[in-house]
Amino acid sequence: MRYRFGHSRGRTPVETDTIKTYPSRTSLKELQVGEAAHIVDFFNPDEIARKIEAMGLRKGKKITVLQKLGRGILIKTNNSRIVITSDVAKNIEVK
Amino acid sequence: MRKSIKVAFAGNPNVGKTTLLNHAAKTNLKVGNWSGVTVEKREGFLSYKDYDIHFVDLPGIYTLEPLSEDEWIAYNFIMKENPDVVVDVIETTNAERDLLLTTELLEFERPMVVALNMTDEANKKGIEIDSSHTKELLEIPVVKTNGRNGDGIQELLDAIIETAEAHSTPKAVKYGDQIEEFLDKIGEQRRNGKIDKHTLLKLLTENDGRNGEKTKLEKFYKKDIISIIKDERYAFANGLYREILKKKKSTARDITDKIDKIVLHPILGFFIFLLAMFLLFKISFDFSNPLMNWTEGLINNFFSPLVSLLLTKIGASEWLLSFFSEAIVGGVGFVITFVPLIATIYFMLALLEMSGYMPRIAFLMDKFMHKLGLHGKGMIPLLLGFGCNVPAIIATRTLENKRDKLLVMAMIPFMSCPARLVIFSFFAILFFNNPAVIIFSLYLGGILIGLLTAFFLRKTAFRGKLSHFVMELPPYRMPRMRIVVKIVWVQVKSFLYRAGTLIFAASVVVWVLLNTPPGIKNQSDSAAAYVGKAITPILRPIGINDWRISTSLIPAFLAREIVLSSMGTIYSVNVPNNKPDFHFLPAIEEQVNGFGAAVKESLLSLFSPSIKTLETENADSGLRNVIRSSFTSASALSFMIFLLLYTSCLATVAVMAREAGKKFALVFLGYSFVIAWVVAFVVYQVGSIL
Ligand SMILES: Nc1nc2c(ncn2[C@@H]2O[C@H](COP(=O)(O)OP(=O)(O)OP(=O)(O)O)[C@@H](O)[C@H]2O)c(=O)[nH]1
Numbered sequence: 001m002r003y004r005f006g007h008s009r010g011r012t013p014v015e016t017d018t019i020k021t022y023p024s025r026t027s028l029k030e031l032q033v034g035e036a037a038h039i040v041d042f043f044n045p046d047e048i049a050r051k052i053e054a055m056g057l058r059k060g061k062k063i064t065v066l067q068k069l070g071r072g073i074l075i076k077t078n079n080s081r082i083v084i085t086s087d088v089a090k091n092i093e094v095k
Numbered sequence: 096m097r098k099s100i101k102v103a104f105a106g107n108p109n110v111g112k113t114t115l116l117n118h119a120a121k122t123n124l125k126v127g128n129w130s131g132v133t134v135e136k137r138e139g140f141l142s143y144k145d146y147d148i149h150f151v152d153l154p155g156i157y158t159l160e161p162l163s164e165d166e167w168i169a170y171n172f173i174m175k176e177n178p179d180v181v182v183d184v185i186e187t188t189n190a191e192r193d194l195l196l197t198t199e200l201l202e203f204e205r206p207m208v209v210a211l212n213m214t215d216e217a218n219k220k221g222i223e224i225d226s227s228h229t230k231e232l233l234e235i236p237v238v239k240t241n242g243r244n245g246d247g248i249q250e251l252l253d254a255i256i257e258t259a260e261a262h263s264t265p266k267a268v269k270y271g272d273q274i275e276e277f278l279d280k281i282g283e284q285r286r287n288g289k290i291d292k293h294t295l296l297k298l299l300t301e302n303d304g305r306n307g308e309k310t311k312l313e314k315f316y317k318k319d320i321i322s323i324i325k326d327e328r329y330a331f332a333n334g335l336y337r338e339i340l341k342k343k344k345s346t347a348r349d350i351t352d353k354i355d356k357i358v359l360h361p362i363l364g365f366f367i368f369l370l371a372m373f374l375l376f377k378i379s380f381d382f383s384n385p386l387m388n389w390t391e392g393l394i395n396n397f398f399s400p401l402v403s404l405l406l407t408k409i410g411a412s413e414w415l416l417s418f419f420s421e422a423i424v425g426g427v428g429f430v431i432t433f434v435p436l437i438a439t440i441y442f443m444l445a446l447l448e449m450s451g452y453m454p455r456i457a458f459l460m461d462k463f464m465h466k467l468g469l470h471g472k473g474m475i476p477l478l479l480g481f482g483c484n485v486p487a488i489i490a491t492r493t494l495e496n497k498r499d500k501l502l503v504m505a506m507i508p509f510m511s512c513p514a515r516l517v518i519f520s521f522f523a524i525l526f527f528n529n530p531a532v533i534i535f536s537l538y539l540g541g542i543l544i545g546l547l548t549a550f551f552l553r554k555t556a557f558r559g560k561l562s563h564f565v566m567e568l569p570p571y572r573m574p575r576m577r578i579v580v581k582i583v584w585v586q587v588k589s590f591l592y593r594a595g596t597l598i599f600a601a602s603v604v605v606w607v608l609l610n611t612p613p614g615i616k617n618q619s620d621s622a623a624a625y626v627g628k629a630i631t632p633i634l635r636p637i638g639i640n641d642w643r644i645s646t647s648l649i650p651a652f653l654a655r656e657i658v659l660s661s662m663g664t665i666y667s668v669n670v671p672n673n674k675p676d677f678h679f680l681p682a683i684e685e686q687v688n689g690f691g692a693a694v695k696e697s698l699l700s701l702f703s704p705s706i707k708t709l710e711t712e713n714a715d716s717g718l719r720n721v722i723r724s725s726f727t728s729a730s731a732l733s734f735m736i737f738l739l740l741y742t743s744c745l746a747t748v749a750v751m752a753r754e755a756g757k758k759f760a761l762v763f764l765g766y767s768f769v770i771a772w773v774v775a776f777v778v779y780q781v782g783s784i785l
Pocket residue numbers: 106107108109110111112113114115125126127128129130131132133134153154155156212213214215216240241242243244449572
């Protein structure tokens with residue numbers, strides 16, 4: 001067997017879309033509590049962007065905004081909940 | 096021949112690395128339901144079968160690209176220390192995220208074992224990872240574990256041994272054809288020995304390919320080399336995840352989200368926070384107070400007369416008897432009385448840490464904190480400071496920005512720890528009608544001074560823009576009583592240990608100095624008094640005008656509780672010695688009954704809405720009465736404020752010096768002394784007029 005998965009197809013569907021997602025491209029900062037969207041890209045791919053990517057906020061992942069308090073935004077993706085500040089969120093492009 | 100194996104536990108934060116290690120090595124390392132509990136390299140040892148296994152617990156890390164200090168520790172260990180086996184702990188429910196680190200670890204091509212932890216939660220969520228398929232694909236052992244009950248630990252140990260013994264390495268990771276081709280070329284260029292993929296990739300980014308491989312690749316992919324490698328890793332991790340995921344139900348709404356709707360509600364959440372803090376205080380006081388009274392009785396009415404009786408029976412000399420009643424009972428015994436309070440407050444703090452609520456406080460409070468130029472994530476070390484300043488200072492390692500780190504570090508010593516609470520509870524009950532209000536105000540006062548300090552530093556030495564932060568919130572987890580009790584026991588044990596060593600030694604020294612030169616009639620002619628009198632002029636303006644108190648403050652620099660044990664030792668001489676007849680059996684019966692009554696009262700206190708124990712007056716003991724004569728309400732208050740603010744704790748100063756440098760620690764110590772003196776002065780002068 002070739003030991004490479006990068007382009008193989010999954011055995012099970014990983015994500016099923018039920019919630020309506022955000023219609024047009026915007027930054028994560030603009031999302032309201034309860035809204036969901038997919039991550040498209042990072043405007044500024046610096047080390048913080050790479051860290052939050054490693055934390056699970058990756059291109060193509062669906063995220064939901066659970067709460068916003070001050071400059072903090074609580075988002076959920078898969079089973080992790082991550083708080084980021086709005087200056088980080090404004091660098092994340094979502095759709 | 097026994098063989099030794101060095102095993103490192105690596106993985107994302109809060110996946111249960113320390114929990115598994117505690118099971119495996121039977122250690123009591125600190126666990127908690129939030130990211131960043133482990134911030135230093137910790138160890139455990141186990142003799143298992145024919146092997147001596149040396150476990151190393153590492154701070155959690157999301158990717159091998161460290162930013163904060165704790166991440167650097169994990170990174171450096173993995174890179175440089177060459178453990179025989181790396182155990183990669185994965186949170187099964189978050190495997191998709193965790194597999195990135197797994198991929199990066201695989202690149203090292205070194206012996207490795209995967210532990211799929213939190214299988215219990217995964218089962219509940221309907222997520223299953225095919226462990227045998229994973230094993231087939233990666234050619235390394237994959238073990239399912241459950242840190243909650245220890246399932247799978249045996250298998251994990253066997254897998255570790257098997258891997259170390261066979262020195263079996265994982266199958267090499269393969270990325271895209273293009274990049275692999277270039278990596279092969281670089282590998283060929285340096286045919287001296289085997290090169291692992293991690294090093295090859297590093298060479299590639301450093302443009303060490305001799306024929307411009309880096310540039311060629313960047314041209315081919317039309318992106319920079321860092322992004323190319325990153326995307327290849329994600330592609331691999333993603334593919335692996337899809338391959339090994341067996342089933343996944345469409346996610347039902349989970350309980351954490353429901354709780355968070357209320358607990359993190361912008362308005363409600365704030366009140367819940369206040370309620371939680373109130374309960375923390377109330378239960379700490381009310382539950383522990385009857386038990387503390389009982390402990391005091393046990394020491395003074397049972398243990399002390401019993402030993403005195405025995406000592407007299409064996410014909411011990413007068414000085415031994417006085418040493419026993421003054422240094423041991425008066426000093427060490429006095430401090431031990433407070434064990435129930437210490438245990439209860441640590442129990443409450445453990446619930447806070449194990450439930451998952453603690454990082455949520457940081458999220459809730461960021462709104463206020465950042466107005467003051469502070470970091471929400473900095474809340475966590477501050478909260479830990481209420482448990483003990485020392486680990487709190489070490490916890491600032493999780494902050495990515497040096498300035499934030501020093502800022503938080505300069506606030507932590509103003510967060511009142513249980514040692515201070517012990518002192519407050521003693522003095523507040525003795526001198527005030529509503530001690531709860533006094534103690535609460537002292538805690539708030541400490542926080543206020545901390546905030547002012549930070550504000551001042553932000554305006555002067557630590558100017559600059561406030562940095563952003565990212566922080567993970569764990570799911571709520573029901574604290575396991577066994578673990579909570581263990582955490583409390585570790586704390587109580589260390590308190591008792593301190594009582595038996597440091598506090599005991601301090602009491603002995605104070606007692607000896609009190610009786611030096613030998614044969615003095617009057618305590619105030621002793622060496623102890625001499626030293627105390629020498630520093631009293633500094634303390635007089637804040638209302639402390641008694642050498643017995645000044646003297647007690649000197650050894651208290653080792654640890655604040657010592658102020659009480661020293662005072663106990665000094666004042667015990669003046670306690671009227673009217674020992675009632677002591678009869679062993681009735682005394683035991685009395686203690687047992689007393690204990691039953693105390694437990695009942697403690698439990699009942701949980702059902703009353705207000706803080707009630709602190710309203711009662713319990714000034715029956717002789718020691719209390721003598722100490723009372725040395726203070727007024729105003730001077731007692733200023734004394735408490737002084738001890739609250741002045742960093743009278745060697746361990747704190749030492750750890751500060753280690754984490755931030757000697758200069759920082761010493762300047763801070765001086766600052767805290769001045770602030771403590773000034774605030775105490777103002778309070779005393781105002782209080783004396785009123
Ligand atoms: N339900 C469940 N909880 C677990 C399991 N293993 C660990 N936990 C809990 O998960 C939390 C985190 O455990 P730790 O052992 O502190 O995690 P860690 O990986 O050492 O975390 P850091 O040191 O912060 O990186 C604690 O509340 C544990 O009680 C498990 O298998 N199942």
